[in-house]
Amino acid sequence: MTEFDTAAVIRRLRAAGCVFAEDEARLLVAAAESEEDLDTLVVRRVAGTPLEHVLGWAEFRGIHVGIQEGVFVPRRRSALMVDEALALVAERPVRTVVDLCCGSGALGLAVLTELGSTSVELVAADIDPVAVACARDNLAPVGGRVEQGDLFDALPDGLRGRIDILLANTPYVPTDLIPRMPPEARDHEPAVALDGGPDGLGPARRIAAGAPGWLTPGGSVLIEIGTEQIPAATAILTGNGLTAAIARAPDLDATVAVGHRPPISGR
Structure with missing residues (x-):
């Protein structure tokens, strides 16, 4: 040795x-x-290369997630997304989970790993081909399917109205704040995974607008946001016919906006 x-x-x-x-x-x-x-x-x-890119993996909720250069590194704060998803699973049967803007696929991987279930269908998607290749490597062992495309355009039409939990770790940094980000993120992660537009909520608006048509009745969409974006994100969800809730984990500096599609009356 x-x-x-x-x-x-x-x-x-x-x-x-x-x-x-x-x-x-x-x-x-x-x-x-x-x-x-x-x-x-x-x-x-x-030289400033993120440690995760140097090692080829990141630890997320105790799982080693493969990370390729040029792929968004999963943040510790995103563990709140997984906690909220698992809480929803405890409340109602879940058959289909979708991870949009999946990057490495860490969120979907963590949810399926912690569920320990082979009966839940997982579909992940990202617009970046490098991220898609990385996610495919990570999700193959749990039977996850990964598609490439722009948000809902990437999903097979057969998922319409069938998604129980939609995880959407969309980029939410306002464009003007990108230059202030740490160099490890700014210089080594794709801008498409960071830049959320003028107020940081451009992708979230598109997710909220499309979610009602893709969620099953009673299904939920989870979107990671910044704390200062809570009022705007709440309005975006309710404006698209979703019941809005906000989850916070101050110890993680994490905030998740949750939108629930109302169940069919009588069920």
């Missing part, structure tokens, strides 16, 4: 401004197969 100088790696990472140098050094050392390999990994990290 090759012995690596972990202390030297930590020093290099600290000098580059990595806040969690010790933890990152441990992961880089574990991933390296040789001194040369380790040096390559450290050079990439010091």
Whole structure:
């Protein structure tokens, strides 16, 4: 077994401004197969490449999710989306889950993994072909299907009116704020996964407008938003005939707008 100088790696990472140098050094050392390999990994990290892109995976809710370069890295805050989805599953039977703007497929993967069910159909979709390839690798083991296209245009028509839970981690950063994002996101993740338009809610509006036609009666759409977007997101959902609710997890700095399609009267 090759012995690596972990202390030297930590020093290099600290000098580059990595806040969690010790933890990152441990992961880089574990991933390296040789001194040369380790040096390559450290050079990439010091240059600003996201740790997840360097390692080729991200941890999300205890799951190792494969991450390719150029793919959006799942955020810890998005765990609230999974919590809310699982809470909905506990309330009513769920047969079909769709993960729009899926990126790596982390949300759908976490929901199916934690459900431990093989009876739930999972369909994911993204407009970015790199993300689609990454999601296919991640979701194949759980039987998930991944399509490429622009939001609902990517979905097979047979899903209309059948979706029980629609996860939509849409981009919600206002365009003018993109330059203020950390370089790891701004320079290494696709703009299409970050830029939500002038107020950050452009994609959310399109999701809310299309959701009623795709959700089953009583089905729900979950959209991650910023806290300051709560009033506008609530109005967007109710304006499209959905019953709106807001979920918050301050410890995660996470906010999710939830829209419920009313059930058919009498059921």
